[in-house]
Amino acid sequence: PCEASSVFRADRKGNLTLVAARGRVADKVVGLKLKKGQGIAGACAQDRRTLPVSDVANDPRHAASITKALGFETRSILAVPIVHGDKALGVIELVNKVGSNEFQRHELELVERVGRTAGDLLSRSGEKKP
Numbered sequence: 001p002c003e004a005s006s007v008f009r010a011d012r013k014g015n016l017t018l019v020a021a022r023g024r025v026a027d028k029v030v031g032l033k034l035k036k037g038q039g040i041a042g043a044c045a046q047d048r049r050t051l052p053v054s055d056v057a058n059d060p061r062h063a064a065s066i067t068k069a070l071g072f073e074t075r076s077i078l079a080v081p082i083v084h085g086d087k088a089l090g091v092i093e094l095v096n097k098v099g100s101n102e103f104q105r106h107e108l109e110l111v112e113r114v115g116r117t118a119g120d121l122l123s124r125s126g127e128k129k130p
Helices: 039-046 066-070 105-125
Strands: 004-008 016-022 051-053 078-083 085-099
Touching: 004 039, 004 066, 016 039, 039 078, 039 085, 039 105, 066 078, 085 105
Parallel strands: none
Antiparallel strands: 004 016, 004 085, 051 078, 078 085
């Protein structure tokens, strides 16, 4: 389990919009926009690869100004791209793993499977942007 989770959708330019969230500040973050490559989610989408980060405070990709403004301490993140083919359609983020900051391999694999499935479904639905 984790304290929070979110789903970002990518637009045609690679910018991300947070479209769904769970957790203590969920109502404050829906609609949040990240520029292409911004933050851990942006890096995940841009590189189309999973980013497990167990020490967010010391990761230069972390958008600390956003979490500080929200009053939410982010300790760990698992960012997984939602992909179809070679295109990133969005990002799934799990925040602050409960009991440990380290996400386990089976957790990464499960969320990656969800990301691929979501990418296939979004591609089939014809939706290209939020």
